[in-house]
Amino acid sequence: MSTEPPFLQVEGLAKSYSGAAEPVFDGVNFGIAKGEFVCIIGHSGCGKTTILNALAGLEQASAGHVFMDGREVAGPSLERGVVFQGHALMPWLTVRKNIAFAVRSKWPDWTAAQVDAQVEKYVALVGLGHAIDKKPAQLSGGMKQRVGIARAFAIEPKMLLLDEPFGALDALTRGTIQDELLRICAETHQTVFMITHDVDEAILLADTVLLMSNGPRARVAEIVRNPLPRARQRATLHHEPLFYAVRNHLVDFLVSRSKTLAHGQAPTHPPEVRPGLDPEPAQPAGPTHGTLHRVA
Amino acid sequence: MTTPPALRWRAALLSALLFALLIGIWQLATSGAPPAAAKPMTAEEIEYAKLLGKDPAAGGEGAKSGFPTPAQFALGALKHLGQPFYDNGPNDKGIGLQLAYSLGRVGLGFALAALVAVPLGFLIGMSPLVYRALDPFIQVLKPISPLAWMPLALYTIKDSSLSGIFVIFICSVWPMLLNTAFGVAGVRREWLNVAKTLEVRPLRKAFEVILPAAAPTILTGMRISMGIAWLVIVAAEMLVGGTGIGYFVWNEWNNLSLSNVLFAILMIGLVGMALDAAFGRLQKAVTYVD
């Protein structure tokens, strides 16, 4: 375990709304290492999107801090690219111009040729070269989402934030794009924080899965390290020996423990778990302080 | 959306039939009674008839300056269209010149209104505080008929042409203002969020995100404003006189020359249609499918 602070560090994040008895979540602590792909899973209402917005700088948390690369996150930044749930493309611009808008925001002094080159590179990355001069109305849902991803990647941010990017897509399209995302991240070693509802998607894409208990007073209840090897493939994922161990663990959590750990019962410094490698915990863990459970 | 050719042909045919029907009704209504057989008239009666502009040979009957027949109207119209730009002093100019004066006033008033309405609309759309502060003023001033402003304008501005332009300004400003505010306030949050995460500065955001997003609504406002402005200028010119198509109508009305009044009305309609079509084109150019 390295002793230097992780690339992204969340400390004691909390959010409450005026008039509510208890905060939506509080005492949220976790870290993300550089090049790591982190997914966060939890039931609706536990505040996942709020946490993402806080990381993106689009919302202010009621308490707590977020540090990236040693500096506090105070507002939105080009260093943290966002892919929104609805693709959020500007419908009056073509694909090329949408991405160029982002590129010019990051590098305002670039020449037109440079901007074009960057745009075309990332459009090719998501495989949409043939549609580059079309307007969003002429694209399918999946294509639009890919453009959103290309736009986020094109600014080469230090960290990428994805808010349920595939929630609106059908299963087949989702599968195709998941493969692509996996490929791109393998190529670019991008640091990613993603919200999802889909357990299989998390297992496919993520190196680490954060499990959130239910609100109010939701917490990150567990940090699950993905035991499966890095070069995963959707087609062969379910053949991996530890696949079902991980899957069952996640589903068990979502079905029962997420509820029981609501109302602040989850620890503020969640334990790290490696399902399939570590024995399953017999009962909900009490408050601990960042120590690893390593049971041989 | 293109209409299929069959539909277009049928619509054109129906329009033509309706037009022919209208002309037919017009002709019937204005042809009047056939002249009675000439009855013997005294010398005084003949002279009387002549003084009333009637032809004694037709028995002293017959329509004079009443509603013109389609043929009379067409003749008069052709005469006007034949010399559209003649200038016979301040009280007598060709139809082309008069329309040009009116369009000039409308153009100037409208441009001024746009210069005020669009930035102010932006401000109102983006700031709830400003919206609430200005709302009572807008609600009170908006329903005031522009012609009610005319006396005040004449009194303070002291120039009839500038007063006309002011009246156009004050009536065009509201639709553009409110539509701009509405369009700006209605810009999708997610586009604004995109701009935020890309650290886009406020001016660039206004021009590259908010303006294109609100453009269809803004242009709708402009189209409405232009329609109102064209309506108002005719009335204003009738009040104030001097030059313009409204003055032309008033001048011909003085002479109870219905044929010329009808012609002027037709011109007003045609120009109004052209203006609206032009704005319709502009609107199409900025519309996007969401």
Add this chain to the structure above:
Amino acid sequence: MTRHFDPYDADRPLTMRCTCGRDHSVAEHRAELDADSAAAVLRARSESADFEQYSREFVEASLMKALFPQDAVRRNFLRAVGRSTAMAAIASVLPIAPLQAMAEEKGALEKKDLKIGFIPITCATPLIMAHPLGFYSKQGLNVQVVKTAGWALIRDKMLNKEYDATHFLSPMPLAISLGAGSNPVPMHVATIQNTNGQAITLHVKHKDKRDPKDWKGFKFAVPFEYSMHNFLLRYYVAEHGLDPDKDIQIRVVPPPEMVANLRAGNIDGYLGPDPFNQRAVYEEVGFLHLLTKDLWNGHPCCAFGTSAEFIKHNPNTFAALYRAVLTAAAMARQAKNRELIAKVIAPQAYLNQPETVVAQVLTGKFADGLGKVQNVPDRADFDPIPWQSMAVWILTQMKRWGYVKGDVNYAQIAEQVFLLTDAKKTMKELGMTPPEGAYPKFTIMGKVFDPAKPEPYLAGFAIKRT
């Protein structure tokens, strides 16, 4: 009258179009030719020695009137000393020749480009006809006569100086100077343009209601509050026992809209300016009930005036304008010119009325709407000398109906507003003492008005507001 088409003339081609080659009908050609040729004829007449003599005598007669406002006094004087002695005596007292010369004198013009407003009615004939007949340009002025939509606008454009001088209703300069209905700005009347020339017109359906006593509940129109029309109408109905504010309705309608309103039935009648009375007859919607000449023969109607400020800053220009309008008025007085004048001022740029309507008004041979052709040559007249006493009468009526409140110094205001010809001023400059005071009495509907005693006159009315 030559025939327009002559199919039996072996020497002339039978064209349906005008032989001049331009694309209009023969009738239009004749009309155009007539207006142009009429103007040419009138212009020629104005330059004839005959007219110049007439115009000189006109000035002299006007000055005499100014000298001896009481016609009886003038006649007594003449009878006493005989004509030639009178002429010599007057010439020794009054520098007639220099005054005539002054009337023809031209100083350097301060302002050459002028805008003069007018309402398209026959009252403005002198002012209007001076334009096509070149009287303005002969004085070195470049004048644009601008048709205006209504009296309120005329007032506004004078107040904001868009117009340099204008056609006024006689009471207007008074009203504006007094500040009734606007800011008080001193306005002066330079000449009265016309006298008589108005009429009470009623809708044809009232053919049997010739007695004003039957007019209870009628709606009448007048051109403006401060107009002779309003005062004469009120006077007329009041004399027949009706209260003009209670028994009838009086509305303000711009003259050009009067015929249309009559036809639509919005009003039952109007006391308005010509040519709109005659036009109502022409359109067969109205008939002439009474000519105003039969109410008060020689009443002033419209005036030609400007602001005191304009006169102060541009005295020579004003004198030139005055001379032009005076020449026009002189020409308009002569009956032989009236028909031609009608041709000149009827087209679109001026009155924009059918020529025959204007001709009937000016020549006095007209159809009365009841089937008769009447012949009243002084139906409209053009007399440029403003009379103080007229102003005093107008003031009494304004006070009577409550348009002016409080005490009015009649003589002073009247004198101020109604500029007599430069005669008085010039006479003073030449070291003479012009006659003061005596204003002529005149008769209105059988009642004598003595301008020296306005208050008792006012008190003598049964129906009034003061």
